[in-house]
Amino acid sequence: MASRAWSPVIRILLAALTVMTTASWETTSVKADSGGTCQMAYGLTPTSIPDWLMPVMGNTNLATANRYDVLAAELLTSGLVDGAICPAQGLNPDGSANGCGIELTKDQVLTWQNQFDSVILSS
Incomplete structure (x- = not known):
């Protein structure tokens, strides 16, 4: 109790x-x-699905063209990009990419940063 x-x-x-x-x-x-x-x-019913609920149709909005200096340095350091035509193999003494190394790796940096766009959109 x-x-x-x-x-x-x-x-x-x-x-x-x-x-x-x-x-x-x-x-x-x-x-x-x-x-x-x-x-x-x-007092009303929705006539269509809002834009924010619509699935993404293409990957044009996901592609980027940013300059990633750390990625450039990693591509040079790992040997995925040959920096032989640049002074000091395209690297500064601290391991960062110098101007020549950044220009040399520009195409590979763009390819690298956008390589998983289709996988991201399909998930």
Whole structure:
């Protein structure tokens, strides 16, 4: 049994529970052919799918042409791009790409940064 101090609290909670379970709640059923939630809430039904819900059709918006100097340095350091025609193999003493190395790796950097566009869009 509950202590004497808790008895009033328990009675109030039981009374509230009894009222909530016996009260008649107004419910509205929505039929599939009635226009749905939008019809009931706003008085109209959507005529088309919003643009933000439409699937992406092409990958033209995903392709980038940014200059990534760190990627250029990694391509030169790993040997994927031969920097022999540039001073110091296209690299600065700190390992970053110098101006010649950046220009030399420009096409490969663009190819590298866009190589997974179709995979991203197909997922």
